[in-house]
Amino acid sequence: MFKSATVKLTGWYLVILMVISLLFSVAIYQLNFQEINLRLENLQQGITNSRMMRSRVNQPGVSPADRSISPNSFQQEQDQLRLDQSHQAAVQMILALVYINIFVLIAGGFGSYFLARRTLGPIEKSHEAQSRFTSDASHELRTPLAAMKAELEVSLRDEKLTPEEAREQLESNLEEVNKLISLSEMLLKMARLDYDKLEKKHINLVEMLPSVMKPFAKYKKRFDITTRKSAMLVGNEAAIMELMNILIENAIKYSPERSRISIRIFERRTMTGFEIKNTGTPIHPEKLPHIFDRFYRADTSRTESGKNGYGLGLAIAKKITDIHHGYIQASSTEKETSFTCYLPNIRNITAKIQDPSL
Template sequence: MKLFESARIRLTAWYLLIIALINIGFSTILYREVTWELERGFLRAEQHLRMQPVLYQQVKELLRGELNEAKDIVLLRLLILNGFILGIAGVAGYFLAGKTLHPIESMIDEQKRFVADASHELRTPLTSIKSEIEVTLRDKNLNLKDAKTQLKSNLQEVDKMKSFTDYLLSLSRYEAYGSDIQMEDVDLAEAARQAVERNTALAKKEKIKLNLETEDVNIKGNPQSLVELISILINNAIKYSPKGKNVNVSVSKVKKNAVVEVIDQGVGIEEKDIPHIFDRFYRADSSRCKNDVDGFGLGLSIAKSIVEVHKGEIKVKSILGKGSTFIISLPR
């Protein structure tokens, strides 16, 4: 906060300095021009008056006085005008500096929140691993079986952290280096097929029937990212559906776009959550309560960055308790 206030003031000072320099330059030129004109007028009047020497002697001093007074008035007016302009420039500059710095400020705030959230997310499994290890080490009669059980439990936590850091890496890759991602011709139907395949084991475990319907559509994109994108949506559709339901994935052409739809008959998303589900770390309450649904709230933010890298759009329609439909449209 302090940093931004002082940056704002410094920026305003720079604006003012530049404007003051320009003003001084212009004012000097203006003052020179005007006084030069006045001097010329004075000389012309003097020449006329010389023809009447008596009168000339009388008014000469008066005329000089008038001339000097006129010069002083010009100078004074210029000074007032300059002060006025600098005053307005100061206020406007302060306002503009605030406007210029605001996006940077919010970006840094978001970054701080991100680091805090990420550290928190890593701390939980680490704390649990640490206390398990401590308990095990204190156990004097530790046998191999107990030790293995403990290691297995540790491994689960480590796996969680691993998948968390994978998510983070993926997210930062798209957010920071999205524009560097290699684009090529991609068969979107094939990408959807691979995404379905990645989730078949999970679907089987959750007793969800995965259906895929495709048209042949080719787009310019990054094949791995597109598989990841569709896979994230299918993964969610499975995670947030009760056993026995269907998840339908379709790829089609609509006008100049390729459209991928992932439709589930799951828990749905509350209206108030919809604007936030693409935010990093956001998880709707219903999914937080369901202990068995684990996740970090990063899937959809990665999905959104991938869609943005492809200059597409992602939308969601959902009815609580009935199901959700995620629609991605990508330019062909």
């Protein structure tokens, strides 16, 4: 679809370019041809006047017949010469304009294709991401729904179903419903991050950390926390809290029980950093570049969905950092896995305001 759209857009760009080029060529030809004719007429008039003046001068040893020049014959010769010169000049201009337009056609074709690809590139990427997102979301929604349907059909066919079994069946269905609710909430978060403009204010990341850690109070003995006295940045408080929450939850989920988790808040030039490290199974180097993709999971097995989640958490984390003009990176070795996000701090914002070029 986008290939044909690129060809069509290239064609339209080229048509517009060639129409403009041809119009300019016609205008240039007419102006130059009129200028050449005018100059030749002036030159012819000057030569005619000069020859006629010389014909009136008596020259010794030359007969009157030789001194006299037929005005009509001379005028015809001059007119023919002017027409020949005009024709040659016209041919030369036409050839030059043809060559120029051929060059414009070739160069414009490549340029038009480049511009068409550049114009449609972001749209194509967005369309592909949306299609992939829809496909993956449909798959994730279908899995719990299929499980619920199968369990309910089995229960309805069982005429000897006891109240205890029915209760167990309802609890299982409730678990699947909770998974669907969790998935729908994450999908809504992604949609809001894609289309909403978040309100930003001054935030102290160090003061925010205790509020972020409250949901993980039962794991507090596992954390080693290192912070500055203050780490100010400009951002949306709810989004930044969600970002930190995702990274902490991810570290807990994929690290052995009772293992240590390191959290560090620091500043590096004009960026404030939030780093979290945990031990556990390392992420394969080939999979590391894709862990921030939507619905991507380093463990592709779907049999442990309760542990692996839906593969949206890190995608949301990256989206939050992108919205705040920051970036997030991950590294993984046999010893530890670390995630570090960098967000512009107050000095960064002030520098951009003071520097008109930024």
